[in-house]
Amino acid sequence: MSEMREPPILRPRKINHLPYDIVLNIMERLPVKSVMRFRCVSKSMDSSITTHDFISAHLNNINKNHDHENGYVIHMPSWEASHPLSSSPHPDTPVCTVAFDRTFDRISEVRVPFDFDFKGAQIVGSCNGLLCLATLDNVIYLWNPSIRKFKRLPDTCLGKLKSVSVRLGFAYRSENDDYKVVRISSFTTLIHEVEVYTSSSDSWRRVGNSWTDNFIFCYKNLLVPAPLVSGALHWMAFMVEEQAIGPRRSIMSFDVNTETFRKLALPNYTGSSYCISLFKGKLAFTTHDKHGSQYSIWVMKNYGVVESWNKLFVVPFQRAAYCHAFTEYGSLLVSYSYLNDLVWSQGFKIVLIDAETLHEKKDPDIQCPSYVATFMESLVLLDDGAKAVSY
Numbered sequence: 001m002s003e004m005r006e007p008p009i010l011r012p013r014k015i016n017h018l019p020y021d022i023v024l025n026i027m028e029r030l031p032v033k034s035v036m037r038f039r040c041v042s043k044s045m046d047s048s049i050t051t052h053d054f055i056s057a058h059l060n061n062i063n064k065n066h067d068h069e070n071g072y073v074i075h076m077p078s079w080e081a082s083h084p085l086s087s088s089p090h091p092d093t094p095v096c097t098v099a100f101d102r103t104f105d106r107i108s109e110v111r112v113p114f115d116f117d118f119k120g121a122q123i124v125g126s127c128n129g130l131l132c133l134a135t136l137d138n139v140i141y142l143w144n145p146s147i148r149k150f151k152r153l154p155d156t157c158l159g160k161l162k163s164v165s166v167r168l169g170f171a172y173r174s175e176n177d178d179y180k181v182v183r184i185s186s187f188t189t190l191i192h193e194v195e196v197y198t199s200s201s202d203s204w205r206r207v208g209n210s211w212t213d214n215f216i217f218c219y220k221n222l223l224v225p226a227p228l229v230s231g232a233l234h235w236m237a238f239m240v241e242e243q244a245i246g247p248r249r250s251i252m253s254f255d256v257n258t259e260t261f262r263k264l265a266l267p268n269y270t271g272s273s274y275c276i277s278l279f280k281g282k283l284a285f286t287t288h289d290k291h292g293s294q295y296s297i298w299v300m301k302n303y304g305v306v307e308s309w310n311k312l313f314v315v316p317f318q319r320a321a322y323c324h325a326f327t328e329y330g331s332l333l334v335s336y337s338y339l340n341d342l343v344w345s346q347g348f349k350i351v352l353i354d355a356e357t358l359h360e361k362k363d364p365d366i367q368c369p370s371y372v373a374t375f376m377e378s379l380v381l382l383d384d385g386a387k388a389v390s391y
Contacts, residue, residue, distance in 0.1 A: 024048055024054065027049070027054075027058075028054065028057045028058045028061055029058075029061050031377065032146045032147065032377040032378065032379060033146075033377075035049060035058065035379065036147060049379075049382070050382050050383050051383060052177075052383050054379075055378075055379045055380060055382055055383055056177065058378070058379050059128055059129075059378050059379070059380065062376060062377070062378060063128075066376070071100075071101035071102075071327075071328045071329065071374065071375075071376070072098055072099065072100060072101055072107070072374070072375045072376060073098075073099055073100075073101050073104070073327055073328070073372055073373065073374055073375055074096050074097065074098050074099075074123070074126065074131065074145075074372075074373055074374075074375035075096065075097055075099065075123075075366060075370040075371060075372045075373075076094060076095070076096045076097075076112075076121065076123055076133075076370055076371050077094070077095075077118075077368050077369070077370050078122070078223055078368075078369045078370055078371055094111070094112040094116050094118040094121055095109050095110070095111050095112070096109070096110050096111075096112065096131075096145065097109050097110075097365075097366070098110065098145075098375060099365060099366070101327045101328050101329045101331075101374070102327070102329045102331065103352070103361065103364065104327075104333070104352050104361075104364035104365055104366055105364070105365050106365040110145045112133070112143070113143075113148070113150060113391040114141055114143075114150055114152065114389075116133070116135065116139075116141075117135045117136065117137060117139075120135045120136030120137065121133060121134070121135055122134055122135075122168075122371055123225060123371035123372075123373050124140070124168045124169065124170045124181070124225060124226075125168075125169060125170030125171070125225040125226065125228065125373060126170070126225070126373035126374055126375055127170060127171065127172040127179060127228070128172055128376065128378050128380050129144055129146055129375065129376045129377055129378030129380055130142055130143070130144050130179060130378070130380045130381060131143045131144070131145070131373065131375075132168075132170035132181055134168055138155070138156060138166070139152065140152070140153040140156075140168075140181060140197075141153065142179070142199070142381065144378065144379075144380055144381040144382075146377040146378060146379075147379060147381065147382050148390060148391050149381045149382065149384070149388045149389065149390050149391075150381075150388065150389055150391070151381070151384060151387050151388045151389060153181065153197055153202075153204075154197075154202065154203060154204065155204075156183055156195050156197075156204045157195055157204050157205070157206055158183075158185050158193055158195060158206075165185075165186045165217065166183060166184065166185050166186070167183075167184040167186075167217055167226070167235055168181065168182065168183055168184075168226070169181070169182040169225075169226035169228070169233035169235075169254065170182075170225065170226075170228075171228050171231075171233055171256040172228075173231070173256050173257055175257060176200070178198050178199055178200045179198070179199040179380075180196055180197065180198055180199075180256050181196070181197040182194065182195075182196055182233055182254055182256070183195045183196075183197070183204075184217070184235075184254075186216075186217060193206065194206065194207040194208075194254075195207065196259060202387060207259050214239070214240040215237040215238060215239050215240060215250070215252060216237060216238040216240060217235055217236070217237050217238075217252075218235070218236040218237060218238060218249070218273075223324050223325065223369065223370070223371050223372070224275055224276075224277050224324070224325055224372075225371070225373055227276055227277050227278040227283060227284075228256075228278070229278065229281070229282065229283045229303060230303040230304070231255060231256055231257050232253040232254060232255045232256065232262070233253065233254045233256065234251050234252070234253045234254075234264070234276055234283060235251070235252050235276075236249065236250075236251060236252075236273065236275065236276055237249070237250055237251065237252045238250075239263070249266055249273050250263055250264065250265060250266060251263070251264040251265075251266065251276060251283075251285075252264075264283075264300075264304070264306070265306045266285060266309070267285065267298050267306075267309030267311070268309075269285075269287045269296070269298065269311075270287070271287045271288055271289050271290070271296065272287060272288055272289075272290065273285070273286075273287055274286040274287055274288050274295065274323065275323070277325065277326050278326060278328075278374075279297065279299055279312075279326050279330060279355075280299075280328065280329075280330050282299045282300060282301065282303075283299070283300040283303060284297060284298065284299050284300075284326065285297075285298040285299075285300075285309070286298070286323060288323075291320060292317075292320035292321060292322075293316065293317045293318070293319060293320055293321065294314060294315070294316045294317065295314070295315045295317070295321070295323060295332075296311055296313070296314050296315075297311070297312050297313045297314075297315065297332075297355060298310065298311050298312070299312050312355070313355045313356065315332060315353060315355060315358060316358075317334070317336075319336055320336070321334045321335065321336055322334065322335045322336075322369075324350075324369065324370065324372060325372035326355075327352075327372075327374075328374050330354070330355055330356065331352050331353060331354050331355065332352070332353045332354075332355050333350065333352055333364075333366070333372060334350065334351050334352075334353055335349065335350045335351075335369060336349055336350075336351070349363075350364060350366050350367070350368075351363075351364065352364045
């Protein structure tokens with residue numbers, strides 16, 4: 001009798017496994033949510049994904065394929081939203097909204113997961129998907145909403161000393177893959193102390209003053225993070241000179257690599273200076289007329305070259321306007337108040353304007369004055385171990 005054969009469906013098959021390094025190479029190109037799911041496959045897979053090398057490779061691929069025409073922003077209501085005269089709805093607990101950069105159409109909402117004083121909160125900056133948030137009480141957090149992790153930074157060296165004002169900036173140093181928070185405390189109008197936090201050391205240290213001029217920081221840019229351009233953070237300032245008739249406006253930059261200050265001259269402009277910001281990767285300076293109904297946008301084409309300041313656009317408005325932020329795409333987020341620029345009233349509304357075409361998008365999906373920063377998904381902070389909190 002002939003020997004019975006095993007049905008084909010029951011025969012063991014030879015599986016051609018992909019080499020592990022090729023699997024990881026493929027995963028380095030996947031969206032963050034997909035990568036996070038693979039952490040559950042095995043312990044070895046989880047160990048590979050949470051290594052610094054994998055996170056860096058994944059980030060490099062995201063930056064390499066980043067589409068500037070279809071980027072994202074994240075915004076959070078500012079203290080003006082809780083003004084007693086404001087009619088804008090605002091949550092009892094801080095909520096950040098992720099939206100399309102070009103249209104501000106809402107994608108998702110993420111609640112801030114840590115104990116946070118909403119009224120005094122601000123978005124200090126955003127680098128590689130990592131957000132830096134701070135309160136008026138000198139409490140600072142790093143937060144990556146994409147992987148649901150955050151960490152509270154240790155107290156600063158001078159945090160308990162009473163200062164007149166504080167300026168904050170958030171930056172990434174690519175040379176050694178380090179994230180830095182810069183804190184400038186002004187104890188009088190002319191005495192400033194600088195502290196720098198580095199993620200590599202998870203600690204603060206004081207930095208010696210490197211400037212020779214006396215200056216006063218301007219109380220503007222309150223809703224706009226200090227722009228990071230060419231490895232330096234920037235703030236508006238008044239230069240106080242002995243022989244000058246009055247203070248002269250300028251830009252103070254802080255190089256995050258050398259940790260030194262530098263003065264940058266403003267263009268030859270008319271009207272009132274408004275703010276500095278980031279416009280399509282370039283340092284931008286915005287001015288307005290005395291009524292606040294016309295804004296001029298200057299861009300420094302070659303960083304550090306004063307002669308390269310160029311007035312790109314003049315944006316007219318029907319009434320006094322308050323400019324909140326530029327998007328990476330190059331649109332201007334503007335709010336109107338029917339009373340005046342300082343009081344948010346029933347007539348308050350926000351519009352999005354394309355600075356090049358002057359096309360206005362009415363009623364973007366944002367309801368109140370907000371801090372706005374660029375945003376992207378990443379795995380940054382995943383390898384921080386016990387120092388970062390998961391939620």
